[in-house]
Amino acid sequence: MNLEASIRAADLPAAIDLLRAGADVNRIGPGGLSPLMIASGLGQPQMVELLLTAGAPVHAIEPRMGSTALHKAVQSGNSDVVGLLLDHGSFIDQQSPVLGNTPLMDAVLNKHEDVVRLLLERGARTTITNHWRQTALSLAHDDRLDTIARLIKARNEADAEQIRALALITAVKAGDISEVERLIAAGTPVNERTPITGDFDDDYTPLGLASREGHADIVRVLLDAGADPQRVVGLMRGTPVHEASYFGHADVIRALMANPGRAGAPAPEIDAQGPYNGLTALHDAVWRGHIDAARALIDAGARLDLRTHAGRTPGELALAYGYDGLAKILDEAERE
Template sequence: MLSRVAFRDLWRIQWNSHAFRRPRNMAPHGPLRQLDQECATGESLRFITATRWPPRAFRQVRRVGVPSVECLPPASRHRLTEPRSGPGHIARCGIPYSWRPPGISSGPSPIPRKELVMHSSLIDAVRRRDAAQVSALLRSGADPHVRERATGLPVLAIAAGQGDAAVVRHLLGAGADVHAMDSRGGTTALHKAVQGGDLETVRLLVEAGSFIDAVGPTTGHTPLMDALWYKWPDIVAYLLEQNAMVNLETHYGFSLRERVEYELGANSEGTERQKLLAIADAMRRRIEEDERAVAGQALMRAVTEGNLTEVERLLEQNAEVDEVSPVVNGFNDGHTPLLVAARDGHFDIVRALIAAGADVNAVEPTFGAVPLHKAVYMGHADITGLLVRTPGTDIDYQGATNGYTPLHDALWHGHEECARVLLDAGARTDLLGHDGRTARDIAAGVFGPGHRIVREIEAAAVRPRA
């Protein structure tokens, strides 16, 4: 790794109370020895100077343990790829370290050396699997989100890839982000944990909230696909138990089933083939379980068909009103019957389900929507009115995908009547979507700034809330 030290006019700088007016003053002690302490032995240094050093100066630097020195004129500064290169900049162990020598007023603001040393030490401790040192550094204030520049990996991903559950536990306890992606492959710590093959680490990350179906942007691999690729039957079984999707495709066109067949063709014998056979068997069992679950959900089937008579009969027989559809990569994945009925416009079925105690705030996992989102999205004003009149309905719920409330959705798709029902029910008009837009912003864009619904939103905004 290349450490770069940039000075402006080394002939005039005073560093650590030592004056450098001529290269012959550069002895193997004082500031140069301190410089050597800043950089690991064996690293190379690149200097940006306003003047070129004579060979004698380079010999002096080499005497303090720095084997390779290159002097670049200021015009070569663009060749340095690390950010914030310039006067007084040091990049040490992959972490930017800004230092401003005495008398230099320009350049980047200094970053506390103690903080940077801790961050560098944290990466090193994680790499060495030193859980005790990691814990001590985190307690001292090291950043659990720090990223290794050479690999683009957050420290949590490094520990996860190494299958180091103890270090992962410390990092999670310090607030490390399980959703942080590596800057090269775009994968998460869970992907790396799967690669490492340690089931305990995988469990820790899933229990901490990792997205089990997170897709790598370069390969299209989910953690389950990686578990197949690296041939970890126990991790495959665990992810399948956690409802990981099985009917997805990679970015290069393979389904999970096709990937199993491909790997079986590539591994003709030995333990690797036995692992693949175990994985194929686990997947077969999961697919069969899903098929049985779908076949056994009579209430969901009746709702999907719009069969009110059958819905009422099943509810009288105490059918599970909030049964959740299995994840089979279909339109109803993770939905309750009420979510489906509200989306598909079955007013009488919605009323029957609510009367039977259905959860009016059930959230489906695909878009993070509630039944009210489903109703307004499709313009079902009658169902919208039924839901807002039902005690306990959260009329301002913001979906996880875009932060839109039902009012946002109604306006977004031009359903003025649904929007008016929500406004009359007291829906908030000040909430922002993830795009920073309020309901009024969306209404003005869809209907025009002078439209009646825009004026009604403006009036509702100043109306006292009940």
């Protein structure tokens, strides 16, 4: 008996023995499925936990439709398996490339109310559309799944209410420094975050939004109140310095680097590289052609030698985009 056969037979002792004997937990079978995908699709929580403990990767995709173990788990309807995969880092909103379906959509299509509820509780986005431009809610309506539709609607309403309750976020976006100061004095947390709902403001802090919108005066107020400039913001997982640099707000960059925060407050990570593309704040400023922002970063000591995931330094990026003025500034900085 091989590992796949032991999984299909739900023979946990045999699977344990095979793994101890060196069976490959990552071996893809003739159908293109990994052992973890098979166990997840069959709804076997103990087997899934065993395979995860043995090092099975949760992010692998099968070659025909591009689905993951999480897609298979929601099709099985076993919420325990879904929870295990999420606990081990599965991407809750990953879309299969052929259909564009998220796990939430598959849970709706398979009429698994408990799994839909779990995914919503764990933060699955409801606004994503598949390749037929259907959302999870429209799929529920199309199949007359009234209870599931109500669950999704309730989540949407809860998200909207949570956003409305973020008074500091609202004041920052409006550039209302008086209201920002009033809310801080009233004890509003300065590091609150927006929920992830499929909006441009997803997962931002007040400081991240103030940096993005160019409100340097509000940035100073937030820093002085203890806002953390090292907290990543937005779906790109950048920093407030990235935000200010991308949008060309040199005055915000200078405010962040001056960091007039409370004693012991962390300094911004000026050279942090984004996980998606490896860009630093200086790369962002160069990419967008913002000379003043690039100068502010250079003056603050930004490194000139770091490379993006495509292998380019800020100077090389400037040359690639034909920004001769920026390239000259960067070249002069390197010579100093």
